[in-house]
Amino acid sequence: MAAFEITILSGKGGTGKTSVSAAFARLAERAVICDLDVDASDLPLLLRPEVKESHVFESGVVAHLDTVRCRSCGLCVTWCRFDAFSEDADGVVLDPDRCEGCGVCAHFCPSGAVTMQPRICGSWFRSETGYGPMMHARLDPGQENSGKLIALLRQEAARLAAERGIPLILGDGPPGIGCPAISAVGGTGFVVLVTEPTPSGLADLVRAADLCAHFDRPAGIIINKADLAPARAAEIEDLAASRGLPVLARLPFAEGAMRALVEGRSLLDLPETAPALHGAWEALCGHALRGVSR
Numbered sequence: 001m002a003a004f005e006i007t008i009l010s011g012k013g014g015t016g017k018t019s020v021s022a023a024f025a026r027l028a029e030r031a032v033i034c035d036l037d038v039d040a041s042d043l044p045l046l047l048r049p050e051v052k053e054s055h056v057f058e059s060g061v062v063a064h065l066d067t068v069r070c071r072s073c074g075l076c077v078t079w080c081r082f083d084a085f086s087e088d089a090d091g092v093v094l095d096p097d098r099c100e101g102c103g104v105c106a107h108f109c110p111s112g113a114v115t116m117q118p119r120i121c122g123s124w125f126r127s128e129t130g131y132g133p134m135m136h137a138r139l140d141p142g143q144e145n146s147g148k149l150i151a152l153l154r155q156e157a158a159r160l161a162a163e164r165g166i167p168l169i170l171g172d173g174p175p176g177i178g179c180p181a182i183s184a185v186g187g188t189g190f191v192v193l194v195t196e197p198t199p200s201g202l203a204d205l206v207r208a209a210d211l212c213a214h215f216d217r218p219a220g221i222i223i224n225k226a227d228l229a230p231a232r233a234a235e236i237e238d239l240a241a242s243r244g245l246p247v248l249a250r251l252p253f254a255e256g257a258m259r260a261l262v263e264g265r266s267l268l269d270l271p272e273t274a275p276a277l278h279g280a281w282e283a284l285c286g287h288a289l290r291g292v293s294r
Ligand code: SF4
Pocket: 065, 069, 070, 071, 072, 073, 074, 075, 076, 077, 092, 108, 109, 110, 111, 112, 113, 114
């Protein structure tokens, strides 16, 4: 049977999503942990994985200039609409960061000096942590295609889970509701939405809940720092009730949380947050099991 997948999302960054993911990774015991926040991969900072395999992530193509074959005719400078080619005292120069991969220069170059080659956009890794295997990645600065990289990580996580007979995949998703979040949510078994009781937290939660509804994915909510703004937390609970979304936990604010995370400890090590996280995990397992039997 394919592993059940739980994806942890937040409508925005900074809600404590990754800290919650790290705590769940510890509670899960048997899971493939997957860091799907490939633009700003933070989960490895908390789980300290040991990299076992490293792979290049290629996506799309980029122009490559062979300066030996180039006759400096300047045609590519004229044809490239993205100003990737320029001329200086030594001849024609290509800036690959400006290249959009359209292939026009390679088509028109009279001397075959330009070829289109796979674009290297980052790396992805299979690692081991103290809590189980982990898939994670790093997208190079300025590179796009994070959705494609997330799809690749999920596919590799599923393959690894099947190979080792691991029943669960736990994904720490990207923030927001754009292409990366869409790539993380489609087809997952259950989504945990981590939010905080602020006006922007509520607004972003609505959008994230809309995303789950659009893809018909069951979801539940964790309200982080719920005690800091009880009225706003109550608004989130009203929203959850109106959408039929269970509130899995109301995590209290813990003053020592940041220091604990920097020191390599978990929210599970703090007396303020540990009970609510254990409760959230139990509730989550109950909902996930219902998802399996759907
Ligand atoms: S079109 Fe080809 S030969 Fe002409 S300048 Fe560009 S790379 Fe060189």
